[in-house]
Amino acid sequence: MNFKLETKNLTVKYGEVYGVKDISLAAPHRSVMALIGPSGCGKTTYLRALNRMHDLTRVANVEGEVLFEGKNIYDEDVNPVTVRRKIGMVFQKPTPFPTMSIFDNVVAGLKLVGIKNKTLLNEVCEKALKQAALFEEVKDRLNTAAVSLSGGQQQRLSIARALAVEPEVLLMDEPTSSLDPQATLKIEELIQSLKKDVTIIIITHNMQQAARVSDKTAFFYEGNLIEVGKTKLIFTSPEKKQTEDYITGKFG
Secondary structure (H helix, E strand, C coil), X not given: CCEXXXXXXXXXXXXXXXXXXXXEEEEECCCEEEEECCCCCCHHHHHHHCCCHHHXXXXXXXXXXXXXXXXXXXXXXXXXHHHHHHEEEECCCCCCCCCCEHHHHHCHHHHHCCCCCHHHHHHHHHHHHHHCCCHHXXXXXXXXXXXXCCHHHHHHHHHHHHHHCCCCEEEEECCCCCCCHHHHXXXXXXXXXXXXXXXXXXXXXXXXXXXXXXXXXXXXXXXXXXXXXXXXXXXXXXXXXXXXXXXXXXXX
């Protein structure tokens, strides 16, 4: 199996409190993996460990390995900024930079590393917006404020900004939880389109969404990985009763 991103015995602690414990899990290349489980079970903690977001939290301690193309991203010779370009993140709520235009939002990552070529920036902006299925809606107002967009458009803009730096993995933390059904559908269609080029790991509390968009599903509970497998099997014939109870709504 061709794994793009893999964790081996990953443990994250906040002081003496465990966020996740001893998680070994692999995401196949060009696929979608859903992380499910009740609130507080460790899904976001796990996701943030995959691109070294915990570096920004002093009390967090990460043990074990996160392997990106076979290389541990926590090795001393690895630059976390480089990691986050290769492994992008889309958060629960849209995160447009409020003082920037649509165009400047999309190319912010490129400008940050010193790219100033206007032609290149224009090409990257158009490509990323098209990948995010937003270009046709905003092409005539790229210089207007990003906050003028609807919530669903802002979330697709956030995805376009992540795609502009050409990540190989995209982490999505409940990307549709604050969106209406129509906007949610567009994001789900986008996920299916993007997996032809990128590996996607998505947290969702919506069981129907997990069933619709993912190829593989991992069930977390109290910081532990309970079960992982092909999504169809997880939802139709889970091996663990705990998984079945969660999926059928008996708790969570």
